[in-house]
Amino acid sequence: MWFDRDLARQLGRPSLPVRVLVGPRQCGKSTLIAHLKPDAAWLSLDDIQVRLRAQDDPALLLETSGASGRRPIVLDEAAYAPNLFSEVKRRVDLARRRGDPEPEFWITGSNRLLLDREVRESLAGRASYFFLHTLGVSELGQAASLADWLFRGGFPELYVRRELDVARYFEDYVRTFVEKDIAATAGVEKLHEFHRTLGLLAARTGAILDAAEIGRLAGVKGQTVSGWLDLLEQNALAFRLEPYHANLSKRVVRRPKIYFLDAGFAAHLQGWRSAEPLLVSPQAGLLFETLVLGELVRLQDHRGMPLKLSFWRTKEGEEMDFLVELTARGQSRWLGIEAKLAIQQVQPAPIPNSLTRELPELRHVWILTPGGSESQLSKSCWQMPITQLTRRLEEWAGS
Template identity: 30%
Template sequence: MIQRRIEPRVVERLREFPAVALLGPRQVGKTTLAHAIADKIGNDTLYLDLERPADRAKLTDPELYLEQHEAKMVILDEIHRLPGLFDVLRGVIDRRRRKGRKVGHFLLLGSASMDLLQQSAETLAGRIAYEELTPFSVDEIPISSLDQLWSRGGFPDSYLATSDAASYRWRSAFIQTYLERDVPSLGPRIPAETLRRFWQMLAHNQGQLLNAAQLAGSLGVSGQTIARYLDIMVDLLLVRRLQPWASNAQKRLVKSPKVYVRDSGLTHALLGIHNQEELLGHPVVGSSWEGFVLEAVLNMLPDTVRPSFYRTAAGAEIDLILDFGKNEHWAIEVKRSVSSPNPAKGFYLGCQDVAASRQIVLYPGNERYKLDADTEVMPPTQLLAELTAKLS
């Protein structure tokens, strides 16, 4: 089993809160991680999969059932299937607090949606912590397997498949299942083929500014409908919406967000790219690498760090800005070239505009070196190591 970076943090949260929600897309490894955490903590464990009718039937009287297992860690998988449980959990947790008993924990697993977050946030405020489990990231796999991770993506069954062909088949089936079963089961009633086309369009425009009018025209729907489709994909943690920098009122700044399909393997499957050989010859290769690297960085940021991108009408552009507060801004550019990872002039103009405290270029090489007095070139793994040390 590949050690997940998030595991120690979830264990720590379980010591601090009576309930922890572990959210992430389907098939990302939430159940496997939950059982590994339960084994590490050493508690007796009760696991209920709320997609199974037999397990849902056990919760006909959830309050009575859960009280009978108060000494155990209770893992509730696909918690969004029974949103009414949040009220019950609040009552159970509060009674235990009044009695001074700190027994058992609740580990809630869900394929994230806004309904789930809003329901639990309102009902379990002050009693629950949230953590997101992403697909495998750059810092969780051997450096020698970085290209495989980029090509296949980080979903465990895709990354660990016996061949590129098997990985591609898994991702294709995953996309089809999400569109035909999982999205409708979470509430939205959208034709699967329409949502597939929308998802494919986002993949074709990986890392580009959102052009809602163009997408709406291509799909024959309204701009409001495009916004709703995008909200759904973002809520399900399948698509990332990166907001523009908005702290320089004197510049003509781009106001549209940039949009990325979060998992590179899904991007490639949506575009019919079967393996790395095909990827290297595809027009999306540069933006795919950019999205892959940026996602690795963004996945490890706490809420206290505000990410954005910078672009002006005059041509200044920065792929990613990390705002740590107190005027500490890291400007990050992603280049796929090993031999000449030199940023364009617009990067330096952007760094002046935002008063960047660090200027970093991420590239697929192994060496770390100074490009000039202010700009440093490094592999993504070294930046991730720096961020881990800084944020710990």
């Protein structure tokens, strides 16, 4: 089964000679490149023998792998062989000095901590970054339902092989990627507390972040929680959504909200092992809101839409789930978005008075629902199924 990836359009555009494709493990990076570049020479640094050869003699490895010709060359999980980066730099620079066509390198990586360091040191001015997330609603299309979105999330393997046990898949994912690749590389020693923090953060997806409270419950300092959250953000597993505030009003909540970028992964960390009880639980609403945030981030990273995301909440309880600022042709436009886990009898969402005073440019609100049809609920408010979000935002951006 093949899913058309929205990022493919961005990857097909002109860029610097080294394309760096980053994203969490098993989100589909290698599959996407193999689809786009079927003739590429391929080196997987997950292979210990290839890794050792890359460290000992990277020039010989590239020469014997097809890099001497015009074929694209893929260095999969290249951060595990740091010596490769200086050799890639040498080859790009040599082609530029000679006036030859630049070699085409594709570098993938799941561990941003390792990859960023090597790219900064060796490939500045030679590499373009691209970010791939797990499958979004628009990419899954008819292959997924609400239960899939919230329970399976967007990991391609869980759709290609539906017979897989979802809970077991995510348990393995935590052990192999989150604990081994991320935590171990960053020197996290308190794995039990780290794992507990993951669950506490997931239980609060869509909520205001209180690192001190989470730290107290996990048995670590709030500062430690913030550092671990930095790791999750850096590796595209979590996202801190900052509040909108144009002035220093004391009425506006100042702390960010925390979201996971894959609703299914968040549901697993919350402890759900089947979809049916999840869908009727109190957590389902915030997981759907998590799904909406993930779609907005994917529009930024996969389709290159110039969106700036924030939220609005006052200490008196006035709020808007998401504020979307679109900058085009030197002008900013604003849209409010509410996530609602309902289809029928959805009521219009008025723009809070406090937000109208702060941001008079905001005139429209979309209420995103898991299904149904698009309808106008009031002069300024529309109900819209989440499956139409990508199309409608692109239309809005082009209007």
